[in-house]
Amino acid sequence: MDNTVLKSIRDTYGKTLADLGKIRDDVVVIDCDLSCSTQTKHFKEVFPERFFNVGIAEQNAMTVAAGLACAGKVPFVSAFAVFASGRAWEQIRNGICYSNLNVKIVATHGGVTVGEDGATHQALEDVAIMRTIPGLTVIVPADATETREVIKTVADYKGPVYVRLSRANLPEVFEDGKYKFNMFKAVKLREGKDVTIVANGETTFEALKAAKILAEEGIDVEVLHYPVVKPFDKETLIESAKKTNKVVTVEDHSVIGGLGGAVCEILSENHPVKVLRLGTNDEFGQSGKAIELMEYYGLTGEKIVQKVKEFLR
């Protein structure tokens, strides 16, 4: 990430929640002693009576959210992605999703961009394990603008949702005030014919960067942004794969089971082409600066360029 303006994803989340709270009196927020990290504190400051800290107890957090949904509320429940999705996976599955309860799980600290806290706190499997739960919508927004639109959209959507947010401040992909989030349609950010790159979260910006560099070398890249990993917009992907016949996926997540997994599942059944999955390679993360880790795990624009060129050889 160069001189581009970076915006805080979590801050946007917290402020959007506070705005939501003003127009929706059924919105309530639950946090696990992390309101200063997840930034749900913005909601707490305005609506303390609707904010419930359950302490370091993620399983309770999810099932309390289930109960609040039963009582007619729209609960947003936040914690770090590893603990929200992992520790409380079964509560999300059996407590929330099996009863199809209207709970919005907004987990921050997805991916290696968590940085210095290291492996135990870097969620690299959360999209995969959330994707396996029936009825759960899974969303990974690219930037602050999209995050705001996603939070507003899921508040109105009836059904359980998992939203994964980056800890890092990210460059804007979408223009504030001009972007309309569609839960059922992926976004074609760049038209191309030589190769398709599918990305989401922080790697969408990197995919666009890679596309620019590759264009200078005569390689025409189509960039698809897939914030909604489930339900997956099959059409956009298949149409692109039919055009380029070469697909690369990139995510700040394991290559197993996340966006890469979803893409392979769809293409193998509909239009089998070779797919290169970029992400962490079935490994744990580690401490470092977010940008160092993105480079190490091959998630920056420059690293994507190298891999795409090898792939196309």
Added chain:
Amino acid sequence: MSVNSLTNDEVNRIKKICKKIRKNIIEEVYAAKSGHPGGSLSATDILTVLFEKIFYGCMDKKNPEYSQSDRFILSKGHASPLLYAVLANYGYIAEEELKTFRKFGSKLQGHPCSKLLDCVEISTGSLGQGLSMACGEALGFKLDKKNSKIYALLGDGELQEGSVWEAVMCAAHYKLNNIIAVVDRNRLQIDGCTEDVMSLGDVTEKFKSFGWRTFEINGHEINKIYEAFENAKTPCDKPSVIIADTIKGKGVSFMENNAGWHGKVPGEELYLKAIQELSEEG
């Protein structure tokens, strides 16, 4: 604390209903050739008193009265035969439906499913979640200034799940005095006595130390159950729990106090014996 007691006639009337519900439980699991009789029978008296004398309002989500009604969460979801028998007794489901228990395509799933039955508050079956659900509902009701109570029935083996204690802490912290929990302390679980598997020790003291108001009763004495519920409803700034000393398999002689009947179905001969015992007068 002094609350009214039930008359002898009233107690006898309730005992008859308990017998009927126990019979239904045996019929359900026999028809399904599957299910959990032991833990359903141990909690029968508790739930019968609850729904006959205590529970306010309607369990059907489609009924306009539901909004201001009390709620019930079967945290020990495997006692579904008991819940379904209770629902049949109050006309929420047809009695004929009981024989479809656990069958393919039935609304009466092995563990209660709220998507299939409007009278089931929330799906349960995975132990250790019901009390958290109750906390969530309780918080919601306080926001809306509702007077409804949330009743939650837990197993004692279930208390081995750490998540239960997260909820116990939470309820005390948020002063959720609209929660009345009941622990079906039958002292048995699948692998034997709770104290041999993973000792729970003094359950009452544990709840007390977490900041709850506690009541200890014999879980088969109708009047004691009634009094405990009535006392649990009196004003307090703490959540309440009734620790009910019960007998797993209560009401069926060969099942009583036998861990083996947690999830076992009687064969024809024993089934007929059970039905006969539950059909006898007195």
